[in-house]
Amino acid sequence: MTLEGPGFLLTVLSFLLVIGPLVFVHEMGHFLVGRYFGVHAETFSIGFGREIAGWTDKRGTRWKIGWLPLGGYVRFKGDMNPASQPTADWLALPAEERNKTFQAKPVWQRFLIVAAGPAINFVFAILIYIALFGSFGEPRTPPVIAGIQENSAAAAAGFEPGDRIVAIQGSRVERFEDIRTYVSLRPGQPLTFLVQREERRIELTGTPASHVMRDRFGNEAKIGLLGIAPGAPQFISLGPIETVVASFRHTADTLDTMVTAIWQIITGQRSVKEMAGPVKMAQISGQQASLGWLNLIEFMALISINLGFINLLPIPLLDGGHLLFYTIEAVRRKPLKPEAQEWAFRTGLAALLALMIFVTLNDLSSLGVWRQLGGLIG
Template sequence: MDIVQPGLLYTLAMFALVIGILVFIHEMGHYLAGRMFGVKAESFSIGFGKELFGWTDRQGTRWKLSALPLGGYVKFVGDMNVSSQPSPEMAAIPAAERRHIFAFKPLWQRAIIVAAGPITNFVFAIGVFAAFIAIYGHMFTPPVVSSVEPNSAAAEAGIQKGDRVIELGGRDIDRFEDLIQVVTIHAGMPLDATIERGGQRLEMTVVPKIDLMRDRFGNEFERGLLGVRGARPVIAERSGFDILYYAVDDTILLTRSIIDTLIQVITGRRSVKELGGPLKIAQFSGQQATMGLPNFVHFMALISINLGFINLLPVPMLDGGHLFLYAIEGIRRRPLHPKVQEWAFMSGFALLISLMLFLTFNDLASFGVFEHLAGLLG
């Protein structure tokens, strides 16, 4: 049975919905943290550029939807430059009014306000995972090998039926799902393993084989394959604190997978062609939406984790860049010179634009656009 790809308008609508919701969640984290410390917000925008529509609340904040739906921002009172430093004109502001201005807040309060955005993205993902566990239960499989395929990576390493995997690639393995996650992102890479067999612990090295996969929509990707099967999975009912524990645990595991993948790309162990950009996210948004609301919401949680993690990277223009400069300010007991900060943020902006263009180029290449153009020109 052929799978019908979602139409362009539907895909764009679902992409806008995903980005809009996640940006709103992210910026709401900044907004609420700012309000908690008494900082006034001039505007809260979903999207950039020209305002399409909006309203002003009783606190004087302008809530608006803007034309370019690829991000958003909260503009606090007195935020006159990219480094959020007080301008010379602000020096004349009376002390009584400074308590509402972000730039005059203590360093620790500014750091919390900035960090609140990505933290809220992680909290959203944890909430989604917790809801899924509460509604559907938590799939759990003991990390015990029920069978080993001949000539597989596991067979070559000496893993046997009945072995219990204790540790793999430096990670504790509590569930068979943990094992799958580690193996999947380490295709062709040696992994140190600790196996329990007959009450004894054995150390060995396994190298997951590279398996080229294709999903139902025709997207290709590589994954590691160990060649073992686990016991029959069970749906464990979780309640109370256990729901939150496993939701947080799943979020941490996914974040560590992102970090591992990024390190592998930087060190050249994985191709940069595997990185996806906005077009890929748009494509997957439409595809996941066609598979039902649970799939779509779960996909949003995954993107939310990625958004939170990326924003914590120490790159100027991102929240992590602000936090990095705050750390320097804390060590020096004074901020860097405004010109230095402006140059840092301009460099960060250029880096982000370059990365966005590169990822978009990657996306177009994965769609076969350039091959198609070459064929037309040939």
Template sequence: MELLAGIGGFGESLWSYLIPFLFVLTIVVFFHELGHFSVARWFGVKVDVFSIGFGREIFGWNDRHGTRWKVSWVPLGGYVKFAGDENAASVPDREKLDAIPEDQKADLFHFKPLHQRAAVVAAGPIANFILAIVIFASVFTFVGRQISTPLVGGVVDGSPAAAAGFMAGDRIVSIDRKRVDSFEDIQRYVSTTTSTMTFGVERDGGQLTLTATPQVNEITDRFGNVHRVPQLGIQHGGTTEVVRSNPVAAIWQGVKQTGFIVEQTFAYIGRMITGRESADQLRGPIGIAETSGQIATFGIVALLMLTGLLSVSIGLLNLFPVPLLDGGHLLYYAVEAVRGRPLGEEAQEYGFRIGLALVMTLMIFATWNDLSRLQVFSFLGGLFS
């Protein structure tokens, strides 16, 4: 009976996670592929397929330009397939391309000038960044964002802040010569580094400079997820209000929020490479689905903010110079620009195979993290013990 109850609870959780996950991922993937598609159409490229998802088609239609728009069964991505492509990764079908008459080559992606091909490829990640900025700006305009005065309300014993000499009542006005306007700015700067930081502080009407090195602490959220975050050890002691911004200011704040996510991502990768951070924080599709379901309990605004964060992450990931990703195509184009001719077919083929292996390895590792964190292996082991 306990097993049946567990399975029933899992089924309910599956749907509560799956629907928000599909909502978030579909929006992010659609705009990513729309970026590729729009710029390709602008340059007169013939597009055969625009797909959300992989595998067999669920439903679709043809537009007046002959493009097949479709939704497919496996909702873990999407693709735009240009005329002359061998597959969804835009690997050219050389035999088919060689057989194309000269008067038809003008409509094919692989015969377009180098700068146009690069623009089409870069348009996907750029569309993700634009989507994130629009989401953040819309939330900041219509809902607002929390602004807290940068006052220290207390200092945790034994923390870096205590060792540096911070005291309750201090007002932090700058970090590494960057202006601080809110307590959120402090959290933003501190959470991206474990390097020594210089703080400009106002105390009792005077100015002083303090130095401190954030330390990585484990934080457990309300859902039981453990996050390792660099912290200083100060507590907020000022007032907090929700402020709505005008659209122009909100756009700039959206740009800064997007930049902050990129900065955090590189900071995490840097800590991971240097051994100061574990790779078990990486999330795969299961982890993203779980997070989507948890965030959805806070409402649509929180889910939209997660959509913006995921959009930045996917845009940034696609720019990594790994063959198979957009960044890999751009790497090939950079080599082509330097050499004056493209890489040979064999070199490109080996590159795509290596890229596929790297992407699959990352996917498997992230999924393993998800299953380990959900204690799936312990649960399965318990069934047969």
């Protein structure tokens, strides 16, 4: 039996509460570093499309909210085309005005301005974890097996209650949560475990069973299960330095999980149906909000890391695409030809639009929209 999902209004409000601040934080990273290097920002927008509210500050920056809340942007003075190449209008600017433009800055400053967006998303997630761990402690469960399910992968591999898992595939294990994360991403893959059993260490090989997990809202995901039970979870109070270290570690672990999942999708080890778009993210936002504000805040940290990671992918139009071109420019001591960059950005736009359409259709499919339409037509 699944839990009844949140209403439409709560879903929309929760989505806006998650995506709005994260887009603002991301774009503020670009804005602040650009301002530090003396680049004038003409527009700071949350959302795309027609402006529904806005104002102009004393520096001449137009702050506005667009009607489509699926992103945002900062338009710097002189950034007149996707490739940030000089144009006739830019060359016609007086020298003093031109010096305030994005294009006039050296490549290393442009690199830092662009990189600041994804970087501040990671910092924002770290700050959320610092607040959570500082207030409630870090959830930790010792990596000791308390029980083993009959006829499970763990039973077949020879695990015993009381075994302490020290490492998986050479990766050190400190908490039971590390085991769960690593195994869940690798259904059907043979894994080597280093186990501490009483006074000796042994190696065991186990293949996590593939299992379709359904949460209380009916969402499905394929995960790997070993069939081991943890002991009682503990919330460990941490000192200030330990809290910061744990927050960095948790962010890094989450990022590693995302990289692994994306790679598995690319290599065919995981279905593309598990990719989620804005519709699914809105649904999950509402579900987390219905569980409490702490769940929603933790979900916001997860999406902030995801936003930073996705924007670092070397795809034209994303921050990572710009960073790739700036790296090439720094190595070559000159930028790529405008035609090459224009072609790359057009290709990137087409790829992103195709991906957005795919994940949206995928979201609608996971919500059962096509099945319902088929029922109505039938």
